[in-house]
Amino acid sequence: MLVSYKWLQDYVDVSDISPEELAEKITRSGIEVEEVEKKGEKLKKIVVGHVLSCEEHPNSDHLKICQVDVGEEEPIQIICGAPNVAAGQKVIVALVGARIGGNIKIKRGKIRGEVSNGMICSLQELGFDGKVVPKEYADGIFVLPEDTQVGTDVFSLLNLDDAVLELSITANRADCMSMIGVAYETAAIFGKEVKLPAANVPVSEEKVSDYISVRSESDDCPIYTAKVIKNVKIGPSPLWLQNKLMAAGIRPHNNVVDITNYVLLEYGQPLHAFDYDRFGSKEVLVRKAYEGEKMVTLDGTERTLRQEDLVITNGKEPVALAGVMGGLDSEVRDDTTTVLLESAYFNGTSIRRTSRYHGLRSEASSRYERGIDPTRVRLAAERAAALIAELAGGEVLEGTVAHDELVVEPVTVKVELNKINNFLGTSLSLQEVEDIVKKLQFTYTLDNETFVIEIPSRRWDITIQEDMYEEIARLYGYDNIPTTLPEGQQTLGHLTPYQQKRRVVREVLEGAGLLQATTYSLTSKEKFGQFALQPAEPVELAMPMSEEHAILRDTVIPHLLDSIAYNRARKNADVGLFEIGKVYYGKGANVQPEEVEHLAGALTGLYVNHPWQGEKVTVDFYTVKGILETLFARLQLAQGIRYEKAEIDGMHPGQTAKVLLNDEVVGFLGKVHPTREKEYDVKNVFVFELDLGKLLNIESKSLTYTKIPKFPGITRDVAIVVDQGKSAGELKDIIVSAGGQLLKDVNVFDVYIGEKVEENKKSVAFTLRYSDTERTLTDDEVNQVHEKVVEALQNAGAELRM
Incomplete structure (x- = not known):
């Protein structure tokens, strides 16, 4: 506003x-x-000028040489390129040395060989927004009224001193x-008085009821009033009226339309003026639109209406979208002589729906949507009719035709002094509260220390005691309310160890490039039990919102697969998601289900994509395993973690592993089975799900640091042949156990199945690194330890591959 x-x-x-x-x-x-x-703060030396003559520039086909009287002894010559400049006009002149909009200084100069001693200005050049400049002056200079005094400054004339x-x-x-x-x-x-505008309407002997009747068939229009003004002369509005509209951000049109906008701004009551002769009948009928009905609004757009739209009709066809925009066919034009003036009360919700559906946001609709004062409907119409009579020479017909079925119930709010002070934490006196209520200009009675306040209809937002407490507080001054500190013992808030670790989980996974997802905690009967870490009874909702959301989930993975499918359908093939959320294990009828927090993830497509380096890494089992190993290392659980081959329903049998923490299963990772992938319409998806409670509630060892080794280490490689069923993890455990303190690191660098290896056998090669923090090891010392490792492997059934 x-x-x-x-x-x-x-x-x-x-x-x-x-x-x-x-x-x-x-x-x-x-x-x-x-x-x-x-607007006029930085402007200076801008006056009213009178164009005495206007001739073509000899060296230009669009410039004019103007002789302009600016109230000095001699006229000044100004070169002007505005298409509408002409002799006899009163115009805005920026003299030499003047400052106009944008802090531009006007200088004396030559334009195409002719001297120019100033500038004839448009409103835009003075800082006015082009959207509020009258259309006839939008592309040229602004022409002032003929009776404007030459040489006077324009600041008060154009409200630039406002x-x-x-x-x-x-x-x-x-x-x-x-x-x-x-x-x-x-x-x-x-603490001042309000001066309300007077609306003294001289009326003719003719009655408005002889010209128009009003009827409403919709509860969304409980009040509709109509007045008729004859012998109207359409023309420009007075400059004072145009100035007020432009200051409020509204473009002037003509005297009648400008008056309706002026009264809208003044009272907050939207009005609309129809051309009575183009209205099409002597009846105003307010009704809901027929489905598919069409009309052309004032912006020249044909609108297809819905049954929800409220329309003003002439009894047959729509002439306006109620409370939003009028119709083009019945608009007030230059030849209009009789005006039908509408003032009404429409339901704000109905207007909001129509405005949003048609993409029409107007000054009228914005006020109806928020709510207007029903007692101003008639006052605003009378005020507008009086101004039309005054500024457009109109003859107002006697009376007002109205449909009025709105019952405005008076609102009374009781507030007690002690409750006011208790609520606000103040110590206001009875007199102070009374002064505030008087300043609000609310009618009240006082019973001991209880105020019985009648709320005026203009303040429909006040309905309960708390609303009145707010009014008292803001007028008393929020900064005057004393500040107090809470009493009693205070404790500092902090995160629990579990919450701190959960933040670490989120940081690690986001750092690994995964995005956090949030999905429903409800699933369907078909998806329940898929990928579950443990079997459980379903917990069904008594009143599910749909079959897809009928049961509390027992795993997070199915919904992440749905999210992967959603992205894939929109050509986003490279996706990595994780979710931290609750799963629910039923314990039987009428028993509270067990809630467990899980961490789950799903990845597909490219994990690394650096085209400029020719590097592309597709997500696979080891990508997911690497992410989890990074997570376990940050949680200081790596020493207790191991992986075992697993067969889980819905997972690929050859690319799935259980995750064990201290020999207890805490989750799994692997590739989704192709059959299950087809059900979800996804391809090559790798997932993991972990019981977050078991991971984060375990007490991890304190983090310890060791010195960076000063002495070089020695590496040895060992290749062994074992049964294909023997996992590399088991072999690594044997090596670590036999290697003792000198063995610092063990890594698999090769697995081979093929020629020169027996059937049902495989070759696994390890790199072992030996070192000591206190000295350089000799080959003999390393050989002794390495021989123990080889012996331990052979005792486990491994054959040394030469």
Whole structure:
């Protein structure tokens, strides 16, 4: 809401308050003022000029040589390129040395060989937004009224000496979507009186009921009033009216349309003016649109209507989208002589739906959506009719035709002094509260220390005691409310060890390139039991929202596979997701299910993709295993972790492993079985799921550090032939056990099955690194230990491969 400081003074005396102070006080009372704009602050030496002559420039086909009277002894010559400049006009002139918009300084100069001693300005060049400039002057200079005094400065003439406050109005303060509403707010803050505009309408002997009738068939329009004004002369609005509209961000059109917009800003009551002769009948019928019905709105767009849309009709066809925009066929035009003036109360929810569906957001719809004061419907119509009579020479017919079925129930709120102070933490006196209620201009009675307050209809946001407490608090001043500290013993908040470790899990997985997902905790009967770590009874919902969400999940993986499929369907083939979430194990009927937190992940596509380096790494079993090993290392669990081959329903039998922590199964990882992948419409997906409770609740050993070795180590390779069923992990355990303290590291570097290796056998090769932190080892010392390792492997059934 843009509020003109000068216009506000028409309703409340703020002459002793600066715009900056006003903005500060309004903000402190609860309505944020985002900006105070002074358009003319940096402008100077800009006056009214009279174009005495206008001739073609000899060296240009679009420039004009103008002789302009600016109130000095002699006219000055100005070269102007505006297409609408002409002799006899009163125009805006920036003299030599003037400052215009953008802080541009005007200098004397030559244009195509002819001297120019200033500039004839458009409104845009003075800093006006092009959206508010009247259309006839949008591409040229602005022409002032003929009776404007030559040589006077334009600052007061164009309200450039004004300040405009931009208010950020919250949804509950629709009352401040009008100048009168802001005036009430200002008066309450500073303890002043509000001056309401008069609406003295001279009426003719003819009755409006002879020209129009009104009927509403929808509950969304409980009030509709119509007035008729004859003998209207359409023309430009007075400059003062145009200035006020432009300050509020509205483009002037003509005197009748501008008056409806002016009253909308003044009262917050939307109005609409129809051309009576183009309306099409003597009946106004408000109804719901027929499905597929069409009309052309004022913006020239044909709209296809729905049954939810509320429309104004002439009894046959729509002439306006109620509360949103009028129709093109019945708009007020230059030849209009009789105006049908609408003022109505529409349901805000209905207007909001229509506005959103058709993509039409107007000043009227924004006010209906927030809520308007029903008692101003008739007042605004009378005010507009009076202004049309005054500024357009109209003859207002006697009376108002109305459909009025709205019953406005009075709202009364009782507040007690002690409850006010208890609620706000203040010690306000009875007199202080009474003064605040008076400033709000609310009617009240006082019973001992209880206020019985009648809430005016303009403040429909106040309905309960707490609303009134807020009003008292903001006018008393939030900064005046004493500050206190909580009493009693205070404790510092902190994360539990489990929560700290859970953050580490998230950091590691995000660092590995996975994205965190959040999926439903509900699943279907078909997916229940798939990939589950342990069997459980299903926990079914009594009233599921769908079959897909009928049972509490016992595993996270199925929903991650759904997410992979969703991405794949949208051409996103490289995906890595993880989720930390609860799974639920049923314990029987009427027994609370066990809730366990799990960590699950799903990866597919490319894990590394560096085209400029020619490097591409596809996700495989070892990619997922490497991520988990990094996680276990950060959690200091690596020493207790081992992997065993596993067969799990829904998983590939040759690429699946159980994860064991201290010989207890805590999860699994592997590739999804191709059959199951087909069910989910995914390909080559690797998953893991871990019981996070078992991982994070175990007490890990303190982190210890060792010195960087000063002495070189010695490596030995050993290749052995074993049964294919023998895992590399088992062999590694044998090597570590036999290697003693000198053995620092063991890694598999080759597995071979093929020629020169017996059937059902495989060759596994290890690299062993030996070192000592205190000295350099000799070959003999290393050989002795290495021989023990080889002997241990042979005792386990391995044959040394030569």
